[in-house]
Amino acid sequence: MAPDPDPVPGLAGLSPSDVAATFCATLVDEWVRAGLTDAVVCPGSRSTPMALALHSHPEVRIHVHHDERAGAFTALGLGLASGRPAIVLTTSGTAAAELHPAVVEAHQSSVPLLALTADRPPELADVAAPQTIDQVHLFGRAVRWYHAPGVPEAAAAGTWRALAGRSLAEARGEGAAARPGPVHLDLAFREPLVGRPAPLPPGRPDGRPWVEVVPVGATVQGTDLDPVVRLARRGLLVAGTEPGERPAATADAALRIASALGWPVLLDARLRGALGGRGRRGSVVVGAADALLRDPATADALRPDVVLHLGAPVASRVVGEWVAASGATEVRVGAHGWTDPSATGAHRVAAPAAALVASMAAVDGAGSLVAPATEAGWADRWAGAEAAAQAAFDEVLAGHDEVTEPGTARAVLAALDEGTTLVVSSSMPVRDLEWYGRPRRGVQVLANRGANGIDGVVSTAVGAALATGAPTACLVGDVALLHDANALLRAAGRGIDLTVVVxxxxxxxxFSFLPQASEPGGATFEALYGTPHGVDLRVLAAAHGLVTVEPAGAAEVGPAVRASLAAGGVRVVRVATDRAANVAVHRELHDAVAAAVRPT
Known part of the structure; x- marks a missing residue:
């Protein structure tokens, strides 16, 4: 039987521009049915049919950004904070290539993202047509799914909703990859680019999405983990965030496991705002692990025999190398990806931490996890070391009236009201937060730790603020801010409350902490690594209409952040420090902790 030449009645006679408009409107309608709420649109001509369709839908929030690279990280921030894919749309050519850093970060962090690139039609390829590059598989293996449906044709209208449904499902990790991340749709359009959408191909009844994925419950029952945990004398949890999971969910699972087992739990930077204090049955939350384990005697006294890793690795190299050298039996838990950078893991649980909680409770059959044979006083030793380290931090920092970088990270986290989001940059800020931030509750801490780069940090914070609608702080270094300066374009007009602490x-x-600082050191080090930029960041902020506040001393940092967030809008808090002095204060903090906790 010949195929129906008009599978969707009423479309066959449309002009090509009207078919394109209907195609785009159908995709947008289906995405909204499936839960899409936000789209970042970067201006351009070839993307006109999709830009108009997104702008015309009343349930899509549009965020226009002049810079495609920053716009992509804004979309990443939306997905990172909400767990829902956001769209970033560009025109063709190098504009599409600008999305690559954010796509890589979304890939490695398992953040859902829908990258839409407009493209020229096939007849304009390889003939020197302007703004035309090879966009086929532009992002390589970094995407969960790539698809180029070609120039829209009415004959394919019956497939449009399925295309939209699959693209969103793949981004959410409900497709073949079974892991959230970026999806790339390369959409070719012919001129003329402005058309009128016809009635859309019908969707499912009652506004349901075209594709509904039924999740299969994860289970880890029947594994060999139960005896491993039961026999542990010195058990330890190292808790990072689970890619694709909100930090609060991982924190809750970590606390339940730690409380049930009576094991200490070491936190990465992104759990600093979600987990603090002492849990039930003597579990201990440890925020000063990096400083504690720098002292050889303390590191030896606290050596574990079983380590349960939840989610992504922590930022601290000290913690990672200590665990790898400890000889402990390592269990790595995570639903997405292979997280064993030290290649020392003995067991892998391919499930979220919450599934491990449920499974181990079922094995026990009594509503708790297991009855471990933990060494007497094990948790208390960690609790004492943590208390001594936190007191040492307070004492050293109290002796510095001037602003310090560790003190700034500690003060910013402490200053935030419950319900605030904190986006922290890679490089030193995330380390200072993980090393010195006192664990607390009520703050969502986000960071781009998939590729660990400083790309797009402020744009990510803009996206997070747009997604949550909550006050948002961003702790970032000066080079990272300059790297993403275009994030400030129109930032003041986006209706968000964002304080950038730079x-x-x-x-x-x-780089001042690396061997290169002394060898080669001097002018060579400054030229290649120190790289002073000489930019007055106050002038940069003012160019975008932003107010800058500069705390004169350490005691003013927290109040300045609180006041800035209370004032609303987008503001900058500039904290001026010295690189050489920063190395010295880090050393002072570590020496003080070692003296406070070293076994006698």
């Missing part, structure tokens, strides 16, 4: 040491402060 640590300005006029260069790459993290």
């Amino acid at each position: 640590v300005d040491n006029d260069g790459g402060g993290i």
Whole structure:
């Protein structure tokens, strides 16, 4: 039987521009049915049919951004904070290539993202047509799914809703990859680019999405983990965030496991705002692990025999190398990806931490996890070391009236009201937060730790603020801010409350901790690593209509952040520091902790 030449009555006689408009409107309608709420649109001509369709739908929030790279990270921030895919739309050519850094970060962090690139039609390829590049598989293996449906044709209208449904499902990790991440649709359009949408191909009844994925419950029952945990004398949890999971969910699972087992739990930076204090049955939340484990005697006294890793690895190299060298039996738990950078893991649980909680409780059959044979006083030793380290931090920082970088990270986290989001940059800010931030509750901490780059940090914070509607702070270094300066374009007009706390040491402060600082050191080090930029960040902020506040001393940092967030809008808090002094204060903090906790 010949195929129906008009599978969707009423479309066959449309002009090509009207078919394109209907195609785009159908995709947008289906995405909204499936839960899409936000789209970042970067101006351009070839993307006109999709831009108009997105702008015309009353349930899509549009965020226009002049810079495609920053716009992509804004969309990433929307997905990172909400768990829902957001769209970033660009025109063709190098504009599409600008999305690559954010796509890579979304891939490695398992953040849902829908990257839409407009493209020229096939007849304009390889003939020197302007703004035309090869966009086929532009992002390589970094996407969960790539599809180029070609120039829209009425004959394919019956497939449009399925295309939209699959693209969103793949981004959410409900497709073949079974892991959230970026999806790339390369959409070719012919001129003329402005058309009128006809009645759309019908969708499912009652506004239901075309594709509904039924999840299969994860289980880890029947594994060999139960005896491993039961026999542990010195058990330890190292809790990072689970890619694709909200930090609060991972924190809740970590606390339940730690409380049931009576094991200490070491936190990465992104759980600093979700987990604090002492849990039930003597579990201990440890925020000062990096400083504690720098002292060889303390590190040896706290050596574990079983380590349960939840989610992504922590930022601290000290913690990671200590665990790898400890000889402990390592269990790595995570639903997405292979997280074993030290290649020392003995067991892998391919499920979220919450599934492990449910499974181990079922094995026990009594509503708790297991009855471990934990060594007497094990948790108490960690609790004492943590208390001593936190007191040492307070004492050292109290002796510095001037602003310090560790003190800034500690003060910013402490200053935030419950319900605030904190986006923290890679490089030194995320380390300072993980090393010195006192664990607390009520703050969602986000960071781009998939690729660990400083790309798009402020744009990510803009996206997070748009997604949550909550006050948002961003702790970032000066180089990272300059790297993403276009995030400030129109930021003041986006209706968000965002305070950017920028640590300005006029260069790459993290490199001062590396051997290159002394060898070769001197002018060569400054030229290649220190890289002073000499930019007055106050002038940069003013160019975008933003107010900058500069705390004169350490005691003013927290109040400045609180006041800025209370005032609303987009503001900058500039914290001026010195790179050499920063190395010295880190050393002072570590020495003080070692003296406070070293076994006698």
